[in-house]
Amino acid sequence: MIRHFTLLLLLWTxxxxxxxxxxxxxxxxxxxxxxxxxxxxxxxxxxxxxxRSSIEAxxxxxxxxxxxxxxxxxxxxxxGRRDEYAFRFRLASYTPxxxxxxSTTIDTGNGIINTEPVTLRVxxxxxxxxxxxxxxxxxxxxxxxxxxxxxxxxxxxxxxxxLKLYVPASQNIxxxxxxxxxRDGVAAWRFEPRPQVGRVELAGGRYFAVxxxxxxxxxxxxxVTLGPAKLRLITVQTAPNRxxxxxxxxxxxxxxxxxxxxxxxxxxxxxxxxxxxxxxDLSVTAQETEVREGDPVTLSLTVSGSGNLDTLEPPELIDxxxxxxxxxxxxxxxxxxxxxxxxxxxxxxxPERLAEEVPPFRFVYFxxxxxxxxxxxxxxxxxxVVPSTSSPTQGSMVPPAQPVPLEEMTDIxxxxxxxxxHGSLWGLASRPWWQLVPLALAILLLIRIVQIRLAxxxxxxxxxxxxxxxxxxxxxxxxDPKSFYRRAGAFIEKWLGDSDSPLTREVLVRxxxxxxxxxxxxxxxxxxxxxxxxxxLRKLALPVxxxxxxxxxxxxxxxxxxxxxxxAEEAYHDSRYAEAADLxxxxxxxxxxxxxxxxxxxxxxxxxxAPGQAALYWRxxxxxxxxxxxxxxxxxxxxxxxxxxxxxxxxxxxxxxKVSKSTWENSLWVGAWLGVLGLLVFPATRPGARLRVAxxxxxxxxxxxxxxxxxxxxxxxxxxxFADVRSQGVIIVDRADIRTDAARNAPLVIEAPAGSLCRMxxxxxxxTYVAFTNDTRGWVPSDQMEAVVVDERPDPPHRPxxxxxxxxxx
Numbered sequence: 001m002i003r004h005f006t007l008l009l010l011l012w013t014x015x016x017x018x019x020x021x022x023x024x025x026x027x028x029x030x031x032x033x034x035x036x037x038x039x040x041x042x043x044x045x046x047x048x049x050x051x052r053s054s055i056e057a058x059x060x061x062x063x064x065x066x067x068x069x070x071x072x073x074x075x076x077x078x079x080g081r082r083d084e085y086a087f088r089f090r091l092a093s094y095t096p097x098x099x100x101x102x103s104t105t106i107d108t109g110n111g112i113i114n115t116e117p118v119t120l121r122v123x124x125x126x127x128x129x130x131x132x133x134x135x136x137x138x139x140x141x142x143x144x145x146x147x148x149x150x151x152x153x154x155x156x157x158x159x160x161x162x163l164k165l166y167v168p169a170s171q172n173i174x175x176x177x178x179x180x181x182x183r184d185g186v187a188a189w190r191f192e193p194r195p196q197v198g199r200v201e202l203a204g205g206r207y208f209a210v211x212x213x214x215x216x217x218x219x220x221x222x223x224v225t226l227g228p229a230k231l232r233l234i235t236v237q238t239a240p241n242r243x244x245x246x247x248x249x250x251x252x253x254x255x256x257x258x259x260x261x262x263x264x265x266x267x268x269x270x271x272x273x274x275x276x277x278x279x280x281d282l283s284v285t286a287q288e289t290e291v292r293e294g295d296p297v298t299l300s301l302t303v304s305g306s307g308n309l310d311t312l313e314p315p316e317l318i319d320x321x322x323x324x325x326x327x328x329x330x331x332x333x334x335x336x337x338x339x340x341x342x343x344x345x346x347x348x349x350x351p352e353r354l355a356e357e358v359p360p361f362r363f364v365y366f367x368x369x370x371x372x373x374x375x376x377x378x379x380x381x382x383x384x385v386v387p388s389t390s391s392p393t394q395g396s397m398v399p400p401a402q403p404v405p406l407e408e409m410t411d412i413x414x415x416x417x418x419x420x421x422h423g424s425l426w427g428l429a430s431r432p433w434w435q436l437v438p439l440a441l442a443i444l445l446l447i448r449i450v451q452i453r454l455a456x457x458x459x460x461x462x463x464x465x466x467x468x469x470x471x472x473x474x475x476x477x478x479x480d481p482k483s484f485y486r487r488a489g490a491f492i493e494k495w496l497g498d499s500d501s502p503l504t505r506e507v508l509v510r511x512x513x514x515x516x517x518x519x520x521x522x523x524x525x526x527x528x529x530x531x532x533x534x535x536x537l538r539k540l541a542l543p544v545x546x547x548x549x550x551x552x553x554x555x556x557x558x559x560x561x562x563x564x565x566x567x568a569e570e571a572y573h574d575s576r577y578a579e580a581a582d583l584x585x586x587x588x589x590x591x592x593x594x595x596x597x598x599x600x601x602x603x604x605x606x607x608x609x610a611p612g613q614a615a616l617y618w619r620x621x622x623x624x625x626x627x628x629x630x631x632x633x634x635x636x637x638x639x640x641x642x643x644x645x646x647x648x649x650x651x652x653x654x655x656x657x658k659v660s661k662s663t664w665e666n667s668l669w670v671g672a673w674l675g676v677l678g679l680l681v682f683p684a685t686r687p688g689a690r691l692r693v694a695x696x697x698x699x700x701x702x703x704x705x706x707x708x709x710x711x712x713x714x715x716x717x718x719x720x721x722f723a724d725v726r727s728q729g730v731i732i733v734d735r736a737d738i739r740t741d742a743a744r745n746a747p748l749v750i751e752a753p754a755g756s757l758c759r760m761x762x763x764x765x766x767x768t769y770v771a772f773t774n775d776t777r778g779w780v781p782s783d784q785m786e787a788v789v790v791d792e793r794p795d796p797p798h799r800p801x802x803x804x805x806x807x808x809x810x
Contacts, residue, residue, distance in 0.1 A: 024113055024114070028040070029198070030198070031121065031149065031162055032123070032164050033120065034122070034123050034128065034200060034202065035123075036201060038091070040068075040088060040089070041090075042075075043087040043088075044075060045106070050108060051085040052071065052072075053107060053109065054071075054107045055105075055107075056105050056106075056107075058089075063092075066090045066091075072085035072087050093122045096122050098149070099120050099122065100117055100118070101118040102117050103115050116306075125202050128166065128202070129145060131253075131254065135249055140167070140170070141168065142168075142253060144231060145163070145255065145256060146258045147161070147164050147258075151261065152262070153217075153368070154262070154368045155220060155264055157218065157278070157308070158217045158278065158307055158339050161216040162213050163229070163255060164212075165209075165211075165212070166208065167208045167233070169199060172236040172237075173208070173236075174235065176193040176210055177193075177231055178190065179229040181227050181228070181255070182228060182257065183225065183226050186224045186745075187217045187747045188216045189214040189741065189746075192212065194210070197210055198210075198211075216260075217308055221263060222262060223261060224259070226258055229254075230252055232250055232253075233250070234248055235251050265277070266372075272316055272375070273366070275308065276312050276364065277307055277368060278339075278367070280303050280304065280307060280365050280376065281304045282303055282361070282376040282377075283301075283304070283378070284300070284302070284315075284358075284361050286299050286358060287299075289383055289384065291384075291386070293353075294351075298346065299347040299381075302342055303344075303363065304341070306341075309339075310740060314330075315361040316362055317362075323352060325349055327753070328346060328643075329345065329346050330344070330749075330750045331344050331345065357380040357381060357382050357383050359380060361378045362375060412603060412606055412638070413630050414603070415572060416599060435673070442680060448685075452685075452686070470494070470495060473491075474487045479524040479525045482514055486511060488507050489508055489511035492508060496537075504540070572604055572607075577608040578604070578798060581604035581796045585796050589793075590793035595624040596621070599617070599628060599631050602615070603634070605617060609799050610754075611641075611755055612730060612731050612734070613786075615635060615644065616730040616755075616788065619728075638755050644731075644754065644756045644757075645753070645757065645772045645774055646755070669709070671708075672702070672706055674699070674702035674705060675698070675699060675702035678697075678698030678702060681698070723760075726787070728758070728759065728760070729758050729759070729760045730757060730758070735751045735754070736751070736781070738750045738752050738772075738776070738779065738780050742765065746779070749778035750776050756772060758770040758780075759771045761777070767782060
């Protein structure tokens with residue numbers, strides 16, 4: 001009990017420490033106000049922080065801040081997350097100028113955490129530019145403009161930007177819309193209206209104040225522009241000639257653009273600088289601190305702070321001597337319009353020799369406030385590398401277990417010649433025709449049960465009953481030849497007199513030889529001979545139409561095997577890979593192409609220089625066959641070589657995959673059939689029958705066989721658990737730019753290497769919204785990925801176009 005309490009206390013302490021490590025998010029409903037306009041300031045507490053925390057109210061000359069409530073108020077979290085809490089303040093100012101709300105402190109009861117400073121600008125209403133637009137039968141004035149606090153940001157510096165709109169409160173607005181804007185030399189988030197709609201007195205009238213916040217980052221130095229833009233509002237107008245009925249009237253507003261003078265970064269950038277601009281911190285942790293020589297070390301590289309977090313290049317290893325480094329991947333890139341947060345990279349390192357520590361990582365960034373480059377160095381992580389082999393010891397000792405050798409492939413496996421045999425439908429293994437055998441046995445046992453258990457209870461034909469009684473008398477004659485043949489002959493003459501069966505003639509002749517001579521048989525009747533005659537007489541006297549004949553079972557017609565044309569293999573060996581892929585693709589209908597042919601097409605695509613399409617066809621082969629070992633091995637090689645984003649599995653799942661999925665399914669069915677047949681044997685046989693021994697063995701082995709099959713299926717590596725097979729997609733270009741919005745100049749989230757597996761969530765025009773296995777989401781051009789399952793024959797693999805390969809924007 002004490003141990004459990006201590007464990008719970010430790011977990012609670014760790015959770016509290018983790019929560020305190022997270023920053024407090026500061027949110028302002030609008031960073032650009034006019035005199036007298038109110039805004040709402042929110043300090044959102046990290047998950048797990050007690051709502052009974054207290055805050056020190058910030059004080060700023062020229063601003064009026066009033067706390068809403070006396071403590072933290074609940075904030076509804078996003079789907080799947082628990083509610084969070086936040087301190088809220090209402091602020092306003094009547095003095096134009098730029099203001100900075102300084103960082104304040106929050107006492108959580110377990111420690112003090114600091115908030116982020118917040119900047120805002122208060123303008124005089126005379127600085128607003130007004131325009132007029134027609135709505136229904138009238139007109140109204142409005143003001144709309146892009147606002148930013150910094151007119152000269154550095155290249156790659158992320159700054160807040162806002163579209164501020166003022167519309168008369170007399171207008172009934174049904175939908176505020178989303179602006180469509182132009183941009184030149186900048187990357188900007190999609191502008192969406194905040195749900196809080198303010199009100200302010202302007203020019204003698206009352207106006208709605210709507211904020212469209214976003215962030216902006218210059219992509220080059222010199223003059224860059226944002227806008228102009230068009231904003232479509234949906235208003236509700238009243239028709240005076242229609243008994244004051246209402247109707248929806250769209251109104252198009254024009255928003256002028258703004259120009260910024262982006263400053264280039266200083267040219268004295270130190271070694272290791274890539275593109276990081278902002279203020280950051282670096283943390284490196286290892287998931288394991290003791291590994292065997294040759295096993296990889298998994299590191300988490302966490303960059304926190306404010307700046308261009310979505311486009312950061314990962315930190316680099318200072319000294320890689322003695323280490324095999326794999327390309328890092330971004331495992332956490334939340335979709336955010338806020339400038340601050342965290343970005344986490346996953347890095348795999350494999351020691352090539354004994355090492356005592358993981359070398360430090362370096363992260364170089366430019367601080368735009370200090371206008372200087374800064375460098376962060378992580379702390380070396382102690383590491384214990386256990387040798388993979390041990391020195392000779394005493395012979396009585398058990399040698400230590402050796403690590404599973406890693407695949408050291410330097411190239412893919414070769415093609416499969418004459419890969420015939422049609423595949424099944426998508427996601428299905430070969431049809432289990434073998435189950436017809438246990439089904440037939442089960443039917444026979446059921447018929448036997450009816451004969452033994454139910455037939456005697458039913459009213460039968462007296463003639464048939466008399467024949468059974470006569471047969472029992474023949475069987476009761478024992479092994480005396482004279483007695484047996486006398487009774488058997490009498491039975492034939494009475495019940496089978498018109499039969500011309502060889503057996504009846506044989507029995508009558510034998511009876512005459514034994515019973516009507518003075519010679520006495522010297523030996524007893526052999527048991528086998530006696531049983532043979534009894535079975536024959538029973539079949540003749542009591543004919544049974546087997547139900548199996550009435551079932552109409554037919555042998556499955558096996559599809560003709562596909563013999564791939566020799567020209568495809570010849571083209572492949574002659575390095576005509578595109579022609580070979582096309583010939584294999586045309587060798588059979590698309591839905592009947594076997595897994596071996598799809599595997600060969602993937603090999604041709606790889607040789608062609610299209611690794612993404614190679615991974616696509618290897619996944620199709622694996623899906624068609626249920627489990628295709630060659631495709632799986634080539635996929636593992638490709639993912640290691642290109643750093644593809646894929647599902648990381650434990651070693652035991654790869655061991656299970658060496659046996660096909662259909663084998664595990666069949667094991668489960670075998671166990672089920674053994675149990676069914678074992679149960680049916682007992683009512684279908686009489687006590688003492690030898691078949692009951694087999695039934696007992698079947699009942700004993702059924703649970704074990706079924707359990708093995710179920711465990712294999714349950715833990716079998718299945719990509720469908722990540723996403724349904726029809727929503728899976730594969731990146732087919734060398735590196736696809738995953739962006740925050742469906743636009744080529746939107747901020748970059750991650751560069752997905754060829755062969756990366758993703759889940760297709762939504763399609764908008766020429767873009768697809770996808771989610772990767774590392775929880776990263778974003779928009780990718782639809783022509784840079786392809787679905788794993790398609791219903792129509794796709795185009796043959798081709799070498800990717802160098803210009804469209806990366807999807808870079810100017």
